Amino acid sequence: MHALHQGWLPVDGGHLYYETVGTGSALVFVHAGIADCRMWDAQFHVFAQHGHVVRYDIRGYGQSTFSDTPFAHRTDLLALLSQLNIDQATLLGVSLGGNIVLETALIAPARVKTLIVATSAPGGYQFTGNPPPKWSARAVAQEAGDWELAAELDVQLWLDGPRRTPGQVDAHLRDTVREMDCIALQRAAERDYLLQPFEPPTIERLRDINVPTLVIAGELDEPNILAACHVLSERIPKAQLMTMQGTAHLPNMEQPDTFNRIVLDFLQTI
Structure with missing residues (x-):
């Protein structure tokens, strides 16, 4: 098994906690807004058998810190890639993490080899119906x-x-x-107030994403998220959609073996 490296990346107004393991092509995991990098426990060492994997706590989550400095998760992710001397990576994000990797692909397309976006509604997507x-x-x-x-x-x-x-x-x-x-x-409350908006919003720019993209939906997810996954797969030129049965918003945690197989199979086609 490859040795695990843990570190802290200083960023303007905080520090990002990260872990890396493995060698070869880089794959970066970006967690959901109700979680932290531990949500990738069932993926981290599995994918390290196939390349260099990175997971981290986005600013203000898990062990990562923040202060009163405005920030953007997309620029934090690019700073982490630079810190780790990663010129280009596959980015895999769930929910909020999906938004982050989409934004990153739009502002720095040369840094992104492939995208995997799970259970995510892009920024600017309008939910319909009454909230529960x-x-x-x-x-x-x-x-x-x-x-x-x-x-x-x-x-x-x-x-x-x-x-x-x-x-x-x-x-x-x-x-x-x-x-x-x-x-x-x-x-x-304090963290989200400091987030810098992404303009124009991602929903208006999906056709500008020109890398192979896998969109993963959970059959039992909130209907608006399911609809958003279809929008992603329809508007991103090189996207394909896979719907996982019997899981909702965190498919990598609920059905890790199935999730891992879907992602590995996709990456082998790139």
């Missing part, structure tokens, strides 16, 4: 500082999805996501 009641309940819990309740509602909304009850989802997995989300929620 749990969305407003989550906002109330977060405003009150009830992180455990807010995180549990996030788990119900995203990990469980709208078509399952909590009892139908692995209890240990629910605990893991809830714990990661509690950390993220406590910093959300």
Whole structure:
């Protein structure tokens, strides 16, 4: 097994925690907004058998820090690539991580070899219909500082999805996501206020992405996310869509073997 390297990248206004392992072509994992880099535990060493893999906590999540300096996750990711002397990489993002890798591909296309975007709605995508009641309940819990309740509602909304009850989802997995989300929620108000917008929004620029792209959807995900995945696959010129059955918003955690096989099969075609 290749040796694991852990490090901290100083960025303007904070530090990014990262881990790398393996050698060869680079693959960078970018986590969801209700998680941190631990969500890639079932992928990290598997993919290290095939190349150089990187995972990190985006600014204000997990072990990464932030201050009062405005920032953008896309430029943080490019700084990490430069720190690790990676000229070009495959970028794999889930949910918020999918937004980040799409933005990165748009501002620095030469740095991106391939994209894998899972369960993500691009910036500027408009949701339709009425939001589920749990969305407003989550906002109330977060405003009150009830992180455990807010995180549990996030788990119900995203990990469980709208078509399952909590009892139908692995209890240990629910605990893991809830714990990661509690950390993220406590910093959300200050952190998200500092995020720099991406203009024009990604939804208007998808046809400018010119690298092979795999879009992964979860069959049991929120319907707007499923619809957004179809939009991604239709508008990105070299995109293909794969829908995973029996999983919602975090397919790599719920069905890691299936997810890993789908991604590896795709990468072998590039």
